[in-house]
Amino acid sequence: MDNRLENKQAKSDPYAYGKVKLSKKIFITRLIKYFLILFASIVAIFPFVWMISSALKTKSEVFSFPPKIIPSNPQWGNFIEVFKEARFGTYMFNSLFVATSEVALQIVTSAMIAYALTQLKFKSKKVLFGVIMATYMLPSATTYVPCYILLSNINLLDKLSGLIISNVVSIFGIFLLRQAFLQVNHSLVEAARIDGASHFKILWKIIFPLTKPSFITFGLITFVKSYNDYMYPSLILKTPEKFLVSSGLRQFFIEGGAYGIKWPQVMAASTITVLPLLILFLIAQKWFMGGIGDTGVKE
Structure with missing residues (x-):
């Protein structure tokens, strides 16, 4: 009875009737979304x-039909068996060490280059930025042979240090941080210069706090890329003790005899490989999803 009365009142008032129709449309749109x-x-x-x-699961449960999501008797020993049969502790340490080192170095180099492109005045600055971005369009595979030759000439093949040194600079990082630095209010930089602050102090005391989400986003993306990298490290590193986790997983999958035989162990190894990335994202998602909402100037 009340609903009929409300509908009559809504129809008698075109504005109210329109609001009811609009609210229903919004509800349906949100429901679909x-x-x-x-x-x-x-x-x-x-x-x-x-x-x-x-x-x-056990091997029989992996191939059972219909498939089950929840195993009848969880085989936690699969994870222990993976560490016994392969050097996954070493592989993970190598990957974490390389990824952390590359993130630290790329943040420093990208921030310094982005600062020069946004805060310093010099000739051909736009041309330099264009050249930098042009190199970003090149497929990464085109750099493998030149890097291999350079590392061979300086005796850094099959060394983690060689892998790290060849990834010191990130074009993506330069572009991302440059775009973030352009959003910083220039008056803050000018005020710091008047007070006698050096370029290094302006970068890390003024610009870095205001663009921290971009730094964290870049660091997270770089870490995931370095941690998961397979092709280039496989070309540089040949000693099993120096393999990264992706190469180690491939070795366990094929050379270790797990292919087609030990699928539960392969899945356990894959879970171990992915786990650090999931933990890292859960920790950094607040800043990763955040943007640069504050330029530092208060009204």
């Missing part, structure tokens, strides 16, 4: 769920 987001989330997370589930 949330459904699509939920569907996309399930599609994205399902491989991780299946990987973890398979890591806790």
Whole structure:
């Protein structure tokens, strides 16, 4: 009875009737949007769920039909067996060491170059930036042979230091930080210069705090890329003790005899490989998802 009365009142008032129709349209639109987001989330997370589930199964359960997500008797020993059969502790340490070193060096070099491109005045600055961005368009595989020859000439092949040195500069990082630095209010930089601050102090005391989300985003992307890198490290590193986790996983998958035989152990090794990245993202997601909302100038 109340609903009929409200509908009559809404129809008698065109403005109120329009609001009711609009609210229904907004509700349906949001419902569709949330459904699509939920569907996309399930599609994205399902491989991780299946990987973890398979890591806790027996071989017969992995190939059972219909497939089961929850194993009947979780095989936690699969994770221990992986560490016994392969040097996954060494592989993970190598990957974490290389990725952390590359992140630290690339943040420093990218920040310094981005600062020069945004805060310093010199001739052909736009040309230099164009050349830098032009190199970003080159496929990464085109640099493998020149880097291999250079590292060979300075005796850094098959060394983690050689891998780190050849990834000191990131074109993506220069571009990302340059765009972030352009959003910093120039009056803050000018005020710091008047007070006698050096370029280094301006960069790390003024600009860095205001663009911290961009630094964290760049660091996270670089860490994931370096940690997961396979092709280039496989070319540079030949000694098994120096393999990164991707090369170690491949060796365990094929050369270790796990291919087609030990799928639960392969899935356990994959879970171990992915786990540090998931933990890192959970820690840094607040800053990763955040933008540069504050230029540092208060009204």
